[in-house]
Amino acid sequence: xxxxxxxxxxxxxxxxxxxxxxxxxxxxxxxxxxxxxxxxxxxxxxxxxxxxxxxxxxxxxxxxxxxxxxxxxxxxxxxxxxxxxxxxxxxxxxxxxxxxxxxxxxxxxxxxxxxxxxxxxxxxxxxxxxxxxxxxxxxxxxxxxx
Amino acid sequence: xxxxxxxxxxxxxxxxxxxxxxxxxxxxxxxxxxxxxxxxxxxxxxxxxxxxxxxxxxxxxxxxxxxxxxxxxxxxxxxxxxxxxxxxxxxxxxxxxxxxxxxxxxxxxx
Numbered sequence: 114x115x116x117x118x119x120x121x122x123x124x125x126x127x128x129x130x131x132x133x134x135x136x137x138x139x140x141x142x143x144x145x146x147x148x149x150x151x152x153x154x155x156x157x158x159x160x161x162x163x164x165x166x167x168x169x170x171x172x173x174x175x176x177x178x179x180x181x182x183x184x185x186x187x188x189x190x191x192x193x194x195x196x197x198x199x200x201x202x203x204x205x206x207x208x209x210x211x212x213x214x215x216x217x218x219x220x221x222x223x224x225x226x227x228x229x230x231x232x233x234x235x236x237x238x239x240x241x242x243x244x245x246x247x248x249x250x251x252x253x254x255x256x257x258x259x
Numbered sequence: 260x261x262x263x264x265x266x267x268x269x270x271x272x273x274x275x276x277x278x279x280x281x282x283x284x285x286x287x288x289x290x291x292x293x294x295x296x297x298x299x300x301x302x303x304x305x306x307x308x309x310x311x312x313x314x315x316x317x318x319x320x321x322x323x324x325x326x327x328x329x330x331x332x333x334x335x336x337x338x339x340x341x342x343x344x345x346x347x348x349x350x351x352x353x354x355x356x357x358x359x360x361x362x363x364x365x366x367x368x369x
Contacts, residue, residue: 137282144278158311158342165313169281225314225350232349 121190121197124150131176131183131202136168139187146189156196156252159233160189163250166226167200167209175204175246191254195235198250207246208239260309262290270301270369272362276308279316287316291323299332303365307338317350324357337365 125146129135140161147157168185176183188199209227231237234250241247260277271294279287294302304320312320320336327334337359339347347353359365 133281137280140278140280155342161311162313162346165280165315169313169315225317229314229346229349 121192123188123190124152125187125189128184128186131168131172131185131204133169133172136165136172136185139168140165143187143189150191152191152196153255156254159252160196160198160250163198163230163234164200166230167248167250170209170226171200171202171204171207171246174209175202175207178205194254196252196254198234198252199247200250201245201247203245206241206244208241209248210237210239260286262287264290264294267303267366270303270366271297272303272305272366274305274308278310279312279319281313281315284312284315284319288319288322291319291326295323295326295330295332297332299330300327300334301332301369302327302334303362304334304336305338305362305365306336306340306343307362309343310340312343312346314350317346317352320347321352333369335359335365335368337362 125143127139127142129139143161143164144157147160152160164187168187171183171185183202183204186201190197230250234252236251238249239247240249260275260279260283262273262275264271264273273294275287277283294300302323324334335357338361339358344353344358347358359368
């Protein structure tokens with residue numbers, strides 16, 4: 114059935130304390146995972162950048178009042194058509210897609226993070242479930258486009 | 260990420276090798292502060308081996324460029340990979356006056 118997506122294969126999954134150095138370790142691990150699973154270079158780049166921007170948003174906004182207990186979980190998976198990125202945290206409710214960052218003014222500093230993610234990924238959605246913030250980003254894989 | 264600087268007359272060429280993640284962006288900022296103290300700073304950032312930058316890195320590129328300009332100098336970039344170039348373009352930083360396709364062209368801009 115064409116409208117039923119194929120099950121996703123999980124290529125990377127990690128939970129880490131919401132800190133910058135912890136995030137940087139995870140970014141290196143994502144490099145290794147996308148290389149191991151032969152993601153196209155531009156898709157791997159977009160995914161890594163999305164993890165950096167979404168997690169930095171969480172560190173600076175969603176978790177800034179409760180740094181000690183705040184955890185971020187990153188899951189990277191793939192089905193036949195798309196790479197799927199899920200970034201989840203237990204910080205205060207915060208929808209990064211509703212910030213003014215989506216309306217970045219080119220050539221100015223600040224507000225690039227989510228703007229870059231929006232431009233590099235094909236879709237983004239935010240959910241708040243069980244007091245967790247969840248952002249799901251999708252990027253079409255080149256073989257699926259044609 | 261490795262940061263190596265070498266003099267070319269009055270110009271300093273800084274080669275960036277690796278990924279500009281948020282931690283490396285801070286290292287880059289500290290390293291550049293020394294070079295920006297030269298009056299007037301003349302800096303080429305050779306990005307041939309820069310594989311990645313996110314917005315934390317972009318921010319430092321932007322501030323370093325502004326700081327060089329304000330000190331009466333100049334900071335330009337060269338040899339960006341396609342993905343890094345695209346990141347600069349999306350952010351609106353891909354100014355042709357500051358980004359060159361080769362080190363030679365960047366050096367000739369001073």
